[in-house]
Amino acid sequence: MNFKELKDIIDYVTSRDSIEELEIEKSGVRLRIKRAGHLPPAVSGLPVSSASVASVPPTPAQILHEGEDLFYIKSPIVGTFYKSPSPNSDPFVAVGKVVEKGTIVCIIEAMKLMNEIESEVAGEIVAVLIENGQPVEYGENLFAVRPR
Amino acid sequence: MDRKIDELLFSLMQNMTIAVSGEKLARDLGVSHSTLVRWIDKLREAGVEIRGELFTGFRLVRLPDVMLPQLIRPRLRTQTLGRNLYHFYKVDSTNAFASRLVNHGHKVPDGTVILAESQSAGRGRLGRSWHSEPEAGLYLSMILRPKVPPSLAPLFTLATAVAMHNAIERDTRIDVDIKWPNDLLVGGKKVCGILAEIQAEVDMVRTLIIGAGLNVNHSKLPDDIAGRATSLRIASGRIQSRLEILAEFLEEFEGLYRQFEKAGPSLIVEQWTTHSSFANGRAIEINDGVRHISGVTRGLNPLGALRVEEKNGRVTEVYSGDVLRWE
Numbered sequence: 001m002n003f004k005e006l007k008d009i010i011d012y013v014t015s016r017d018s019i020e021e022l023e024i025e026k027s028g029v030r031l032r033i034k035r036a037g038h039l040p041p042a043v044s045g046l047p048v049s050s051a052s053v054a055s056v057p058p059t060p061a062q063i064l065h066e067g068e069d070l071f072y073i074k075s076p077i078v079g080t081f082y083k084s085p086s087p088n089s090d091p092f093v094a095v096g097k098v099v100e101k102g103t104i105v106c107i108i109e110a111m112k113l114m115n116e117i118e119s120e121v122a123g124e125i126v127a128v129l130i131e132n133g134q135p136v137e138y139g140e141n142l143f144a145v146r147p148r
Numbered sequence: 149m150d151r152k153i154d155e156l157l158f159s160l161m162q163n164m165t166i167a168v169s170g171e172k173l174a175r176d177l178g179v180s181h182s183t184l185v186r187w188i189d190k191l192r193e194a195g196v197e198i199r200g201e202l203f204t205g206f207r208l209v210r211l212p213d214v215m216l217p218q219l220i221r222p223r224l225r226t227q228t229l230g231r232n233l234y235h236f237y238k239v240d241s242t243n244a245f246a247s248r249l250v251n252h253g254h255k256v257p258d259g260t261v262i263l264a265e266s267q268s269a270g271r272g273r274l275g276r277s278w279h280s281e282p283e284a285g286l287y288l289s290m291i292l293r294p295k296v297p298p299s300l301a302p303l304f305t306l307a308t309a310v311a312m313h314n315a316i317e318r319d320t321r322i323d324v325d326i327k328w329p330n331d332l333l334v335g336g337k338k339v340c341g342i343l344a345e346i347q348a349e350v351d352m353v354r355t356l357i358i359g360a361g362l363n364v365n366h367s368k369l370p371d372d373i374a375g376r377a378t379s380l381r382i383a384s385g386r387i388q389s390r391l392e393i394l395a396e397f398l399e400e401f402e403g404l405y406r407q408f409e410k411a412g413p414s415l416i417v418e419q420w421t422t423h424s425s426f427a428n429g430r431a432i433e434i435n436d437g438v439r440h441i442s443g444v445t446r447g448l449n450p451l452g453a454l455r456v457e458e459k460n461g462r463v464t465e466v467y468s469g470d471v472l473r474w475e
Contacts, residue, residue, distance in 0.1 A: 076298040076350055078451070080437045080468040110467045111302035111329035111452055114345040133437045135468065138299060 167205030
């Protein structure tokens, strides 16, 4: 399933008030969409491999500023997303936080290799797209940043 | 970095049979009497047995097992790895020091190694602590700048496990197993843990720091971990040489590292598969952060991920997770 197909499915589901939950399995990728009230659709892609292949997450900023160009911080490796350096410490960043180029925004772990992900742009974090402890795929969007 | 204290200890080691006057030691090192006394205390704290005091002179009771650069250098058979050495009697953690060294803009050469006699804040994954005991463990970090994309970097942690496995087996003849991804086990109990961090550009690793903690000469481990951890001494019934294991390890790792840069990671995957009983046909339960996967192992994929075949025949490639149970 490519991005375009995924987006078409999501657009279709969100345009139909009657569909609350949808699950599709296609070419090794399982997609589950569940809608809650009038919020944008929360999407989680759980593919056959352990990391999610794609997720088009609810990005409040996109809804607030239609057509705005956001920068997406992507994962350079397959692994697990951690929002803080250890379970009991504060997250590196949160929505609303202003980051500089080079600010550490999260850790992606694979095989006990902690990959400190830095923001490639200066700006404001407008969405955290992955939940703590979730697997991420290579190139997957982690944060949406409104560049300064 | 405790370079001057290393000099002090090395000087005492070269005069094992006599008591060296505090006056002479202080003069040779170019420090005050009070500094000398402070350093002697620091050595004693690190487990070095020193008899005497400032006025009577100092003498070593026995040859200490300390990872002095002066003792390591003659044993090194590497080109670059470990040629730039930092040695501490006590440090928060060797990985934390390595990361400070890199972040403070120092020019740190590829292959820099940091060693500590003990760590006050030895770290494991997810902020878990690592039990450190003076003169008993091998605590080291390597600072590397491999010319590979970040997606391949996790394979270096497997390479570290393979190199440590080979070093221990060669030097001690103890049977060592590798639990995915990079824990070393002896008799089913953990002896070595590996933790790494990278800073990377989108397409290139900037700095890779790999830390390893190996339990060598612990005579006993704390009750709360004794059930799942052990040391080479406990497993073999005799004291092992940290220096020799270190020298073997650095040589082994450098070989895998160069091979990786030249020809890719296939040798690492191949060696890992040969030396780990977890590689193929092992019934395990693993938690990948989202779910518990139970199944039978089916080798590694080319990126080092563990392939697990579940009951329904589906094969999952696990990149990150804890092996919770195994048979």
